[in-house]
Structures are given as C-alpha cells and as structure tokens.
Amino acid sequence: MSIINVLIADDHKIVRSGLSMLISEHPKINVIGTASDGMEAYNKCAELNPDIVLMDLNMPPGDNGLIATKRIKESFPNMKVLILTMHDEREYIFRVLHSGASGYLLKSAEVNDLINAIQTVSRGEAYLYPKATTFLIEDYMNRAAKDEENDMCLLSAREQEVLSYLAKGYSNKEISELLYVSVKTVEAHKANIMQKLKLQTRPELVKYAFKNGLLDFV
Incomplete structure (x- = not known):
C-alpha cells in the first residue's frame, strides 16, 4: 500500500499535535499539514492535495466541518474526508454523509480504530463506527x-x-x-x-x- 497523505483540521492545537504524532507513527501514513478551521482546511487542500482530510465538525469562529467538507468535495471530488468528532447524535451523522464525507469516527475511539478508518477510507470504502451503522440500518428499515x-x-x-x-x-x-x-x-x-x-x-x-x-x- 502506498503512503496515505493526511491533512488534520481541528480548532484545538493540542489535538492537532496529538493526532499528528499518533498517526505519523504508522509507516504508511504521513501527516502533510494541519488547519485550525474549515476555510484553512479548504485552502490547505488546494495547496497540499492530501489523500484524506481528517475533519473536526465544530471549529469556531471559522467555517465548520460540514461546510468545509461540502466545499472540498465540490472542488476536489476524489479527495476523501473522514470526520473525527465528539458528536454521536443521529442528526450529525446524516448531515455529514449528505455533505459527502466518506467516514465518521468518534474522538473517543482507540488509535487502532482511527488507523483502520484512515486505511478504509483511502481504499474508497466508507467507514462508520458501530452506533452510526445502527442508525443507518434503522433509518433504512423505517423508510x-x-x-x-x-x-x-x-x-x-x-x-x-x-x-x-x-x-x-x-x-x-x-x-x-x-x-x-x-x-x-x-x-x-x-x-x-x-x-x-x-x-x-x-x-x-x-x-x-x-x-x-x-x-x-x-
């Protein structure tokens, strides 16, 4: 598997630094940049052309993750966005998927889960944490x-x-x-x-x- 270039977007510097160190320990994953809000994330995508954007949802005062994801997918359709957030509400999940994101993972996940999510999304597959999958199945059955x-x-x-x-x-x-x-x-x-x-x-x-x-x- 080739090297996966990742851009991290989160409004907390300590989170960006921590994620960079954890992810970079994997020999096939390379963090090529970070951003503190959605607008900066979009600009960094144009500049660095990452394979995957690891995107937080809430990044005040700039553009939030949903807006940034939609803009990124419109301008760079082949670029993958993996949402990493603390929110596990049903509403967020459906809005995220509608915006074009390829995956949804909670910040409470284990490092191995994060690595697996990045690798899964890089292959063109979707990644959802278990509860999100349950939400989708329930929604499908109801429909x-x-x-x-x-x-x-x-x-x-x-x-x-x-x-x-x-x-x-x-x-x-x-x-x-x-x-x-x-x-x-x-x-x-x-x-x-x-x-x-x-x-x-x-x-x-x-x-x-x-x-x-x-x-x-x-």
Whole structure:
C-alpha cells in the first residue's frame, strides 16, 4: 500500500499535535499539514492535495466541518474526508454523509480504530463506527416500511382482496365466483394491482402478499 497523505483540521492545537504524532507513527501514513478551521482546511487542500482530510465538525469562529467538507468535495471530488468528532447524535451523522464525507469516527475511539478508518477510507470504502451503522440500518428499515405502507395505500380494498386470492393460487375464474364478479373484472383488478405495485409475475405477487400479511386477508 502506498503512503496515505493526511491533512488534520481541528480548532484545538493540542489535538492537532496529538493526532499528528499518533498517526505519523504508522509507516504508511504521513501527516502533510494541519488547519485550525474549515476555510484553512479548504485552502490547505488546494495547496497540499492530501489523500484524506481528517475533519473536526465544530471549529469556531471559522467555517465548520460540514461546510468545509461540502466545499472540498465540490472542488476536489476524489479527495476523501473522514470526520473525527465528539458528536454521536443521529442528526450529525446524516448531515455529514449528505455533505459527502466518506467516514465518521468518534474522538473517543482507540488509535487502532482511527488507523483502520484512515486505511478504509483511502481504499474508497466508507467507514462508520458501530452506533452510526445502527442508525443507518434503522433509518433504512423505517423508510422501507413506509414505502411498503405507501404501496398498500395505492390498492383499494377490493384489489387487496383479489391480490390475496391470487397469492393463494386461486384462478381468475375461481376468484370471480367467490367475489360474484366477471372474469374480466378480476383480470382488470389484477392488471391494476401489477401496475400499481410495479410487479411483473405471479411469484412477485405472492412474495409481496406474504410480506404484507395479505395471505390471511381473506
């Protein structure tokens, strides 16, 4: 692995010095500069072209880490930003990722974790500490659940009924007899269901019905 050039941005001089000493002990990581706020970090990126910027979030009175990260990614899209902060709130994590950062690590982490995060981000991969990963999974699951609920809202009560029978293996004729409607009406409901749910095959219908509890609907 080639040498990873790192720029450290933090408003506390003692933190910058400490991180520089710790990181530089690794034979494949080189600290090429430091910055005390976001604006200086951006200017140092233009001057030094680091592989990774180790960025704090709060750096008064200058630009904060979020603003700096966004500016850096807009001007130097191939440059990686790894956030190192004391904040572990859900809100910060999502805002950081939205700004274009490749990783998020807490200052309470072990040195080995920091080295691992730098190496991971340098390979083009994302790095998140465990709690942040949990936040992302929870957010994804909540969004997926809401999407499924929204899909269900697209179907009328009759369409949900028809979908349940289709998923259970009933033919169009059998469904028409159970619901006292014509076969053409059943076929129309089926076509509407497939279109609304963006499904193509009967197995997809069965899978969808199972996931949404429609096998017990009728």
